[in-house]
Amino acid sequence: MTHIEKSFSGIRVLDNVSFDLKKGEVHVLAGENGAGKTTLIKIISGVHTNFKGDIFLNGRSVHFLSPSHAARYGISAIYQEMSLVNSMSVRDNIFLGREITNSWGQLDFNKENEISHEILDRLGIDIDLARPVGFYPLSIKQLIEIAKALVFKSNIIIMDEPTSALNSVETTYLFKIIKDLKEKGRGIIFISHRLEEIYRIADRISVLRDGKYIGTDQVDKLPSHNLVKWMVGRELKEQFPERKSHKKNKTLLSVKNISLNSPNKEHKFKEANISFKIHSGEILGIAGLQGSGKSLLLNTLFGTYGKVNKGKIILEGQNYSVKSPKKSIHMGLVLLTNDRKKTGIISDMSVKENMTLACLEKFIKLGWIQKKKEQRIVRKNFDFLNIKAVSIDQLISNLSGGNQQKVVLAKWFMTQPKVLLLDEPTIGVDVGAKHEIYKFMNNWSRQGIGQILITSELPELLALSDRIIVLHRGSITAEFKRKEATQEKILQAAMGE
Amino acid sequence: MDKHKYSKKTITKLKRLSSLPVVRALAALCFVVFIGMIFNADGAFFKWDTHRDMLRHISVFGILACGMTLVIITAGIDLSVGSILGLTAVLFSLFSIHLGWSPFFAILVCLLAGLGCGLTSGFIIDRFKIQPFIATLAMMVFARGLAKWVSGGQKISTAVLQPDGTYKYVEAPKIFNFINSKIFNENMAVVTLIFLGSILICWVILSKLRWGRHIYAVGGNEEASKLSGIPVTATKLLVYGASGFFCAIAGICQASQEIQGDPEAGMTYELTAIAIVVIGGTNLMGGTGGIGLTLIGAMTIGYLEKVLSINAVGEASRLMLTGVIIVGAVLFQKYRK
Numbered sequence: 001m002t003h004i005e006k007s008f009s010g011i012r013v014l015d016n017v018s019f020d021l022k023k024g025e026v027h028v029l030a031g032e033n034g035a036g037k038t039t040l041i042k043i044i045s046g047v048h049t050n051f052k053g054d055i056f057l058n059g060r061s062v063h064f065l066s067p068s069h070a071a072r073y074g075i076s077a078i079y080q081e082m083s084l085v086n087s088m089s090v091r092d093n094i095f096l097g098r099e100i101t102n103s104w105g106q107l108d109f110n111k112e113n114e115i116s117h118e119i120l121d122r123l124g125i126d127i128d129l130a131r132p133v134g135f136y137p138l139s140i141k142q143l144i145e146i147a148k149a150l151v152f153k154s155n156i157i158i159m160d161e162p163t164s165a166l167n168s169v170e171t172t173y174l175f176k177i178i179k180d181l182k183e184k185g186r187g188i189i190f191i192s193h194r195l196e197e198i199y200r201i202a203d204r205i206s207v208l209r210d211g212k213y214i215g216t217d218q219v220d221k222l223p224s225h226n227l228v229k230w231m232v233g234r235e236l237k238e239q240f241p242e243r244k245s246h247k248k249n250k251t252l253l254s255v256k257n258i259s260l261n262s263p264n265k266e267h268k269f270k271e272a273n274i275s276f277k278i279h280s281g282e283i284l285g286i287a288g289l290q291g292s293g294k295s296l297l298l299n300t301l302f303g304t305y306g307k308v309n310k311g312k313i314i315l316e317g318q319n320y321s322v323k324s325p326k327k328s329i330h331m332g333l334v335l336l337t338n339d340r341k342k343t344g345i346i347s348d349m350s351v352k353e354n355m356t357l358a359c360l361e362k363f364i365k366l367g368w369i370q371k372k373k374e375q376r377i378v379r380k381n382f383d384f385l386n387i388k389a390v391s392i393d394q395l396i397s398n399l400s401g402g403n404q405q406k407v408v409l410a411k412w413f414m415t416q417p418k419v420l421l422l423d424e425p426t427i428g429v430d431v432g433a434k435h436e437i438y439k440f441m442n443n444w445s446r447q448g449i450g451q452i453l454i455t456s457e458l459p460e461l462l463a464l465s466d467r468i469i470v471l472h473r474g475s476i477t478a479e480f481k482r483k484e485a486t487q488e489k490i491l492q493a494a495m496g497e
Numbered sequence: 498m499d500k501h502k503y504s505k506k507t508i509t510k511l512k513r514l515s516s517l518p519v520v521r522a523l524a525a526l527c528f529v530v531f532i533g534m535i536f537n538a539d540g541a542f543f544k545w546d547t548h549r550d551m552l553r554h555i556s557v558f559g560i561l562a563c564g565m566t567l568v569i570i571t572a573g574i575d576l577s578v579g580s581i582l583g584l585t586a587v588l589f590s591l592f593s594i595h596l597g598w599s600p601f602f603a604i605l606v607c608l609l610a611g612l613g614c615g616l617t618s619g620f621i622i623d624r625f626k627i628q629p630f631i632a633t634l635a636m637m638v639f640a641r642g643l644a645k646w647v648s649g650g651q652k653i654s655t656a657v658l659q660p661d662g663t664y665k666y667v668e669a670p671k672i673f674n675f676i677n678s679k680i681f682n683e684n685m686a687v688v689t690l691i692f693l694g695s696i697l698i699c700w701v702i703l704s705k706l707r708w709g710r711h712i713y714a715v716g717g718n719e720e721a722s723k724l725s726g727i728p729v730t731a732t733k734l735l736v737y738g739a740s741g742f743f744c745a746i747a748g749i750c751q752a753s754q755e756i757q758g759d760p761e762a763g764m765t766y767e768l769t770a771i772a773i774v775v776i777g778g779t780n781l782m783g784g785t786g787g788i789g790l791t792l793i794g795a796m797t798i799g800y801l802e803k804v805l806s807i808n809a810v811g812e813a814s815r816l817m818l819t820g821v822i823i824v825g826a827v828l829f830q831k832y833r834k
Contacts, residue, residue, distance in 0.1 A: 304724065326726040335724065343724050346717035348784035357714060358725040364707050411725070 014039055014051075017213040019206055021156065021187040026178060028190050028198050028219075031208035031231055032402075032430035037191050038079075040208065041158045044189070045077040046070030068097070074155035078145050078162055086134030091116050093133050094148050119147045122180075124173035137291065138165045138339070146174065157181065158189045163197060164428055167289045167456055168491065175201055193430065194457060195224050207231055232432045240463040241438050245482070246281035246445040247466050253278045253333070253419050253450060258311030260293050260474055261300045272474035274311075278419065278450045283441065285453045285465030287490045293474040294454050295338060298421040302335035303328045316418065329358055332418035336408060336425055338454070340401070344408045347397035351389050352378045354396050354407050359415045381410045386436060402433025409440060419450045426460065438464060458487045470494050518778035518786070522793040525776065525826045529797055533804040541807050545684065553679075553686035555799035557582075557754075559792070560747040561770040563695040564615075564740030566791045567702070569774050571716040571733055572783025573622070573629035575740045578747075578770055580640035581614045582763035585748030587644045590653035590758025593670045600672035608745045614640055615741020619734040633737075637767070644760040653758035669756050676753035688750045692795075695743060699788040702739075712736060716783030773798055776826045797826065 014036045021027050029037045042048045044055065046064030055062050057073060064070040067077070084093050091109070094116050100108045116129050123143050133141060142165040149157055163171045178188055178201060192198055198205065198219075205222055207214040207230040214230045222230075254277040274297060278284045288294040300308060303322040313320045315331060322328065325335070337343040345354055355378050356363065363374040375392070382392050385406045389399055396404055405425065412420060425441075426434045441451060441464060455461050461468060468485050470478040470493035478493035514520055533542045541547055561578045568575045585607045592603035614636060621632045656664040679686045703709040711732040714722040723729050752758050777794025779786025801822060805815045 302724075324726075325724050326728065329726040337724060343718075343720045346714055346721055346784070348717040349713060353710065353713070357722070357727065360707055360710060367706050367708065369705060369707055369710060 024185045025203040028202040035208040036211040076149045076154040077158040091129040248280040250280040256312040261305035283451045285461045285468040288471035292471040334412045334417040335421040338424040352392040402429040529800045538807040551799045551803040552689040556688040556692035559692040559795040562773040564743035565770045576633040577636035579763035579766035581744035582748040584644040585745040586752040587648045587758035589752045611741040611745025616738040619737030648760045673753045
């Protein structure tokens with residue numbers, strides 16, 4: 001495709017972008033959030049039909065009118081925003097819109113089951129096809145989404161951040177499939193924020209920045225520091241800022257023999273028996289595969305699922321019985337959730353209103369909101385966190401992922417917490433904003449705040465944590481000091497070996 | 498070249514302006530008023546009395562719509578408003594006409610009754626996680642039954658049944674006449690002032706109070722609200738309570754206007770109240786909207802009915818036209834991008 005231009009309500013989001021994909025190659029599309037990657041692939045896959053420029057498929061000019069039109073030409077896409085119907089079964093979702101029927105027009109369940117099984121096997125997951133999709137966690141949903149695209153034997157497959165919800169084992173399966181597809185001569189467009197993954201899978205890399213085309217190169221001719229320079233437009237000296245330990249000897253939070261709560265009162269890890277300590281100014285990393293209970297652990301401590309029945313939690317020397325998020329926030333224990341859209345932001349509200357959501361009490365006098373005071377304090381934090389928005393009254397949904405995440409971080413920081421529970425703080429956040437978030441975390445350590453960090457990016461975990469504990473099926477299998485931890489050791493412990 | 502640029506800028510500005518819900522709601526209102534100016538029934542539309550009567554007519558619906566707005570912003574719905582209106586109208590007449598209570602007590606007890614009904618709906622919705630549609634549907638049926646039970650199925654009027662089986666006519670209490678009167682040289686109905694007062698109360702709640710912020714938050718994303726420490730249960734409970742409270746105010750106004758408590762009063766009023774809120778532009782999905790929009794919505798529906806009635810359009814055509822115009826107004830609200 002050449003010279004693509006696209007504008008949304010007068011704002012040009014793509015400006016003269018050209019892009020090409022060869023047979024049997026993986027072409028990575030890189031760039032920060034808001035660079036226009038998603039818009040570009042939505043044009044390729046027929047979601048956006050109103051644009052300037054031309055698309056050529058096998059040398060012939062084409063103009064897709066809808067995603068199903070593009071699909072007929074062998075182009076299918078896996079989007080960031082999931083296109084699954086939660087209430088329908090796994091099988092029905094995989095075949096949604098292209099159901100297999102027999103000659104009477106009846107649905108052919110046997111054949112659908114057979115094909116589903118085969119594809120899910122290749123993806124390395126064994127799940128009940130008749131269960132509704134909503135029953136499964138995010139990572140399984142993402143794999144089902146991928147299965148959906150694979151059922152269609154497309155020549156061009158577009159994957160928009162398919163790995164953001166996957167752990168390293170699942171990612172390995174996915175990469176194996178991608179290599180398979182490559183050998184069969186299919187072309188793959190792949191978007192990811194993880195540099196390490198980009199270098200594992202890419203043949204060629206193209207970079208967009210602020211809607212402009214920056215360049216394309218073979219992967220071996222584009223070392224990572226050059227790639228980052230292309231993406232952010234300046235040189236980031238290091239991926240992670242220098243980190244000094246601010247760990248003090250004062251124990252902030254200690255957890256003794258607690259069990260894990262989970263939604264729907266279903267106790268997945270009956271045997272769970274978790275104990276650990278966190279000191280003032282310390283960043284404690286928690287590693288573990290998807291489903292190891294690491295996210296449940298943070299939610300249990302925060303009180304998302306109500307009371308904790310077993311064990312003891314001591315916060316600053318005082319016994320703390322977990323009851324509800326409200327009480328935890330009051331006690332200075334706050335949780336940044338891993339699903340920004342679903343549990344982090346309120347998209348109909350402004351940046352300001354989102355920021356003060358958890359600390360509104362500070363601006364209340366007899367039930368009335370003191371708007372001037374609110375405005376003043378929000379503005380201070382807004383400037384401090386370097387949030388890029390037109391004003392504090394802008395709707396949060398109009399911000400990029402990285403800036404939304406900064407607003408959510410501001411929301412929690414403004415409650416003046418003692419312990420910050422961070423569940424994937426950099427998910428769906430671009431390189432520049434990630435770097436800033438790392439710096440904030442360092443800053444908070446310096447102030448004596450204890451932080452517990454979960455992240456599916458191991459390099460990030462290794463670079464930021466003072467200490468790392470590893471969970472496997474709801475129990476701690478290993479603990480490493482900063483110096484002793486390596487990716488291999490952590491992965492081994494995470495897999496229960 | 499420069500001129501072209503300028504006009505383009507103006508167009509973007511206009512586009513942004515026209516995407517504001519308030520502007521869209523006002524446009525619908527202006528459209529209806531404009532129609533009224535053309536079909537003015539020999540100048541009847543230009544008389545203040547017409548507008549005063551329109552406002553008077555829409556007031557009871559408007560008061561119901563005030564509570565409904567709060568409920569809808571939390572992504573709920575309240576179908577019981579018409580029945581609670583009927584119940585409180587019956588109670589108010591019973592207390593003040595038959596039992597001869599002082600207006601103060603009669604009003605207080607009625608407001609508490611309305612509040613109680615609303616809180617009950619809210620409690621059922623929150624405690625048992627029953628959809629607002631179902632829970633308030635049940636309350637709608639229940640409150641209507643209660644109204645009929647309390648009144649014995651009869652209209653509670655100034656004809657009081659005596660022990661010997663005869664009727665004795667008593668004079669309606671002064672409070673009825675007051676609420677039903679017009680003040681400022683007959684230029685403004687008291688019920689309209691009560692309506693505007695209700696709007697003012699809701700405006701304070703929604704834009705000045707912490708509770709209002711919580712209402713928007715819960716409607717926008719209940720899960721995120723809970724995880725931000727917002728008392729979701731209390732917020733929802735109070736919203737339905739407030740809706741019941743406004744129903745009681747409307748019920749008292751209705752009883753005063755009819756000088757009787759009709760257990761059948763307020764049938765299908767819930768639909769008009771919802772229509773007012775939606776035409777104003779408050780989204781049924783929750784999280785957005787406002788009370789100013791509801792005021793505009795109420796006036797749009799009021800003028801629509803007024804224009805049709807002063808032009809002597811028959812009831813059949815009037816209903817059909819109203820249906821068409823509701824869809825038109827909502828479609829108009831939807832096309833913003």
